[in-house]
Amino acid sequence: MSPRSGDSRSNAPKDAQGGSRRRSFRALLVAGYAVAGVVQVAVAARSKQIVDVPLSAQFGLFQLLPPTYWVGMGLIGFAMVLALRERSEILIVATGMLFLSILAGTPGLFESNARYWDSYLHLNEGRLIQATGHLPAGALGEYSANWPGTFLLDAILMEVGAAAPMPFLQVYPFLSGGLTFLAIFLFLRSTFPRPLAGVSAVLASLFAVWAQFHLSPQSLGFVLVLLVMSIMWRRPVRWRAMSALLFVGLVTMHPTSTLILLSILLMLSILSFFPIKKSDEVRENARFVRRLSLVYGTAWFSWLYFKATGSSQAAETAIATRIGSLISLPESTVNLATARTAENLFTVAPLLRFGSLGIYGLLALPAMAILWKRETSRPLVRLVLAALLGLAVVGGADILGFKGQFYDRCLLLFSVLAPAICLTGLGKIRLPKIANRAVIAILVAASLTAASTVYYQESFNYVSDQSVALSQFLERAPPKSVVYDGVFPTPVWIPGDQQTPLILVTFVQIYPTPLQEIPGVRPSYAVFDSTQHLWYRQWRGIETYRFYDSERASLSLIYDNGGGTIYLTGR
Incomplete structure (x- = not known):
């Protein structure tokens, strides 16, 4: 044995121990910045109370917050950046959940009452079910009678937590925000290259300004959609059972999110017929997608027509009254956009959101083209294309039949997909280091710009x-x-x-x-x-x-x- 080899063996445990210490120190550093940020946000919440949100505040609540709040959020954001540099999924998830949780719960820190008027109505319906022990009788048109899942869960959470209604409404957004980041991360991790999941989740959580964090069916519906899409492709029985269980929960909670998921499956089933000549593995995957679409679609339509009869009748009426207007869809889209912006009291934030959407859209197109050229990436492109087509169909049908009541849900899912698409596609080509950094900077700027508008309509929602x-x-x-x-x-x-x-x-x-x-x-x-x-x-x-x-x-x-x-x- 040479002295050199002997030194190498003797130093190996020391090197491993030193590496472990460095990782522990970095983890503590991340935790330290995060805790310091939480303390700063708490100090800010104690120092200021919002009693009015004037129209002059074009960015809404954010324009009224004290500097200490931004210092705290900056420290938590820096902790996220350090976690991304460490490439530790645990640290990324922990800091990301903390950041989005506080961002979602910010109004509750500075306002005396929980924001958003609908959240009071939703909680009240859950409490009525809890008090009477049954769904609303003789009220087929009520949301809680057709889709009771959210209301039952809210009542259970209040009962288990022994929480009073008003504090529960203020705490709920913190829980919703944390779960939303976790669901985004799990979905991106299971769908796109794993090393990109962390940064994609951070960008998506900032970009997804159409998410609802207050107590509502959509807040849970969005989380369930992402979780179902994270595991529904896995073949082991335990994953199929979990996917089916989550889907049943989604069906009972939020019809719009369910419809979006089914539209994606339908488009993926149609795309699975092409090309005609396929390998045996591709054929088997295509058959699996079609079977999944059939089973899930049957489950949803069964609930819609045998349980949610009030909603099914409303849908039939809307479709029947507008079935002759299909040809005027482009005109309806223009009219809707005009109606929503002609007398808008807030002019800056919508333009910023539109700009962020445009940046991601323009970068996503070449990214998908790059991925399509690679044979191994085509299944991913097919899934993304099916998602975009499904979202377009649901959004168009909403504008035609329901006057644009929920097309923002389509924008929400796009905001989750777009950062990962851009990073995955553009990462497949060799760019100069400065160009690569420029692309990242543009994506970060687009997400931060969108995030700045998350509470711009607080004047309408302030209670x-x-x-x-x-x-x-x-x-x-x-x-x-x-x-x-x-x-x-x-x-x-x-x-x-x-x-x-x-x-x-x-x-x-x-x-x-x-x-x-x-x-x-x-x-x-x-x-x-x-x-x-x-x-x-x-x-x-x-x-x-x-x-x-x-x-x-x-x-x-x-x-x-x-x-x-x-x-x-x-x-």
Whole structure:
């Protein structure tokens, strides 16, 4: 044995031990930056309370946050960068979940009440199911009667966690944000080259500004779609069983996410017929995709037509009334875009989002072309192409049949796919180092630009203490009273079976009939508040609001808290 070989053997354990120590030190460094960031964010939350989001804030909530918040998020972001450099999946997932969790829960740190009006309605429906022990009876049109999964899960989480309704609504976005990053990472890791999963997940989580983190069916539906797509291609029985279980949960929770998944499977099944000449392995994979599409499609349509009868009838009506308008789809698309932007109160953020979409779209096209030239990458390109075609079909059908109510879900899934497509495709060609860095910088800039707009519409979603007080006051009204318009949360702080039943009617439904000329035998009230005014300016039509606002002088004012007023309009 030579002295050289002896030294090598004796030094091997020391080198391994030294490498382990370096990894441990770097992991502690990442954790240290992350913890420091959390502390800074906590200090920021303690130092400032948001009580109003003015229209002058074109970036919404982000424009009002203190510098200490940005220092904290910067430290957590730096921890993510260090985790990516270490190429440690555990560190990447941990820092990514922490970052997106805080980003999703930011409104709850600075606002006194949970944001987003629909979240109160969704939680209230779950609490009603919990209180009565059954789904809503005789209410086929209610969402919770057709797709009860989310509401049952929310009720279970509240029961297990012994959480009060209002704190639960504020904590939920933190949980939703963390789960969303985990689902994005798992999907990208199982679909694209594994070394790119981390950076792709970080870019996608910043770019996916169409995600919903508040308590809603979509927040869980999006997570389940990604999890199903992560494992549904695996052949072992245990993975098939898990995929089927997750899909059943998705079916009961969110029809739109299920429809998007089925559209992708359908397009992939169609593409599997090409080319005609295929190897035995490719033929077997194609048959597997078609069988999967048939089984999952049958399960969804069975639920839709045998359980979700209210939703199926609504879908049939929408399709029947617009079946003759297929030829006008391009015109409908242009009209919808015009209607949504002509009187937009926020002009900067939509342009930034459009620019980010354009950058990713322009880079994704050559990336897919590069991947298609490589035989080994064609299955991936076929899957991505099926996804894009499926999203286009669902988005077009939404614009045609449902007036653009959920095409943003299609943009959401595209925002998850786009970074990974660009990185995978452009990574297959040899670029000068400076060009490669430039591409990465462009993608990072596009994602950060989109992320800056995530809360630009906070003026519409901010739930003030005054709006909560409006809801509390209306609980004193006689049962079955008619309440005309107003924006106030469902009183989830009161058990559902103890709430005062009210008949809610918007001004749009009665326009142009004056309030005092509406016949009726029930007590009736008109509500006016600042958020309501914004909604009419942005979406419903300001002339309708002004018509009824002009009647206020002739009505009896019975409540005014500075942020909202209630008038008696009937006996």
